[in-house]
Amino acid sequence: MRHIDEFSRPEEYISPFDAHFRRLIRSHLEESVMPVRRRFDEDWKEHRLIEPAFDRLMAGLGIQRALFPVEYGGWGLARSDYVFRMGYMLCEELGRADTGMAVAVAVTFWPLLTILVEPYVNERLIAEFAPMFCNADHAVFAANAMTEPQGGSDIENLGLLGGRTIRTTARLEGDRWVINGHKLWPTNSGGVAKLFGVPCTTKPGSSDPADFAFIFVPADTPGVTQGGPYEKAGMAADKNGDIWFEDVRVPSWYRAHGPGRDAEAFYQLIPFGQVMSCAFLTGAMMNLYERLVEFVNTHTFAGRPLKEHDAVAAVIGRIAGDIDICRILGHEAAMIGDRRNKPYGRPLASEQVVGRVRNIKDFISDTAIRCFETAMDVLGAYGADRQWDIEKHWRDIKIVQLWMGGKQLCQMEAARYFFDCETL
């Protein structure tokens, strides 16, 4: 059997730390997560199994410290040239084990990127929030409270709407921001996150980037109310719920950067989210390959091992080929992110980066869904059996295709970039 590490990546893109960290994380996940993941679905509400697994991963291995500067006890990853590629490696390994855990970890990094990654660095906020993550002996999560009830993915369609549909408001009173609004579905909500990044508007109805604000809100601030987790088709390790902000007061300097710069810093989160989505998917696809190899070696059609039947071989060959192609594309997307500060790169907040990265994520999402659906059909009556793990991955990754504006926004962003569309 080929090893999963033989799926292609552009070798020159690989960070020097990749092999070491990958080995460490893979070994941890194979020992602590993969043996119990089949029971995660029933643990969606209580997280009795999942929470200790997060503690071991995030606090024990120290993943939650990764972005923060070394002087605060972090690993300094946000200041490196390979934050996207290392993030990809981490999320790919996590996705191989459990996509729900992968997204919970990645989304903890998400709002923090707005203050940690050049050129949008806020040293005072780093000093304020680093201890929360770097000094904890248990898993600590953050969340990006974006989606609103009325707007769906509008908040991520900044290219067209410029934030004019945002209804969560921020009003400056003295040295405090007063926040009011209702958010839905953030990963790590449902009572999990200790810190929220909240996109809001200082002038409802405005599409002026200067009126967009990105403000950090500790979850225990008076006026913050969280609902219980939603019950979903999959992704049990990722809790989602409602969050209400009622006259929530935070210091004025909890705003990420200020007028104009907040919108730019927030916009760069979109490529990061899309690249990590690709990593979740290729990680899950690599595990699909591992499970499929076992099935086609141990089951037969027409008296031969499935893999030795020409017509079945064509089906599984296509699946493996698609995994290979997707992994190359995913690493290309990560490299687009890491080229952001290079002379030959483009800023994360540019239409070129957003359009191209969304396009890659859309392609990988569709391909991954198709591969998993086909693989379930290869297994036939065993396809829905949790013992084979493929069905769980299939349920889990479906939401990756749907989130962040889903397929249609990916298509629109790609069209805007490649065709210079002016009215979409």
Place this chain on the structure above:
Amino acid sequence: MARDLDRLFMVARSQTGQVGAEVTDLLRQWVNREVVSVRMEYRKEYGKLFEQRWRSLATDLSIARLTMSESRGGFGWNKAGDAAGLARAAWEIGRADVSLGLLAAGTWIVHLLGGDTPCLEASPVSGGAEGAPKASFVLPGPGMSGESDPLFSGRAVRARAVRTKTGYELSGRLLRPLWAGAVADVHVIVCALDDEPCIAFVRAGAEGLARGPALSTTGLNACTNADLTLERVPVGSGDILVGADKVRMLFSWIHLLASGVCAGAAADFFDLLADWADSRTIKGGVPLKDNPLCASVLAESAQEIALARILVHDLADVVASAGAPEEGSAERAFVYACTIGRRILAGLIHALNRGMELMGSAGYAKEWYVEKHWRDIKNVQSSLSGVGAGVPEAMDAARFFYGSSPR
């Protein structure tokens, strides 16, 4: 919004007529009243509640007796020509829940194929008003490496029957049934008798029959599955139907009725999607359904469901034609049933996938019920793929259309 699904998802008049109209009307009312209007209660405990609904469907409406002969107190829909009526009934129950529809279809198929078998006489499948019978089906499928099984069109037949003085003995290890192996009253098992494929009817509790632990699967909540192991299970001489054509008809009926059930579930999905599209806006206020891109996705979803319903009734015609004495009619029905059934299920999954794209996270949350139909239909699609993602069906079609002998 109340939508007339029959008007939206039409079926040629020649394929429906008035046969069974009362039954489908009754089923429609039951489904709307007992499930659709109270569906939010169901997500708290799908399995338990759908189990209760199956009991109600089976006892209050006696739906399990639809295909029993009139002489035994049934409705007498037990001829190939009743395929269209059964497909309509399957569609209606499928709107409520795929697993309920599969349980109903299972009991219908048992009577359609094995109505005269002694095993059924004393089985709950033929029971009185209190019975809520269930059936499971072990079809030929993937073989296990290291085992040498007889083949049915390339698919491994992993159960074997041998003759005894009084009938037969059936053996097989870790057989994977369709859908309700852990709870079935009757197991319908495709087996090999002197390498000839046949169908055995085995009652739950038969000596030598062991059911493994309940399988952990997702979806199909009214069904619980388990592998079966048979060690010299005695089977009466009248409880085995011998011949490949019998197995072909079993496949044909399963494809027809499972497709009908899933098409009904997809029609219910359409209703939910249409509600969503009526109430949501994008781009700061444009109704979702009025945006050209979203409208095209909505249309694609509806088109697939509409096509699926037409194909279900075309397939019913094909199955009905298999009742003719003409040689090869069962093989033709089998090839067409597998081909059309696969096309229907692929189209339905495509319809749900596209609709879910528009609903985003709401389509993924149990609150909207959409994801349940999606999981259920995919479960059926995979299990009816047999093995190899449709390769056996492709080989069957190659044999039928080209006379080839793929090995």
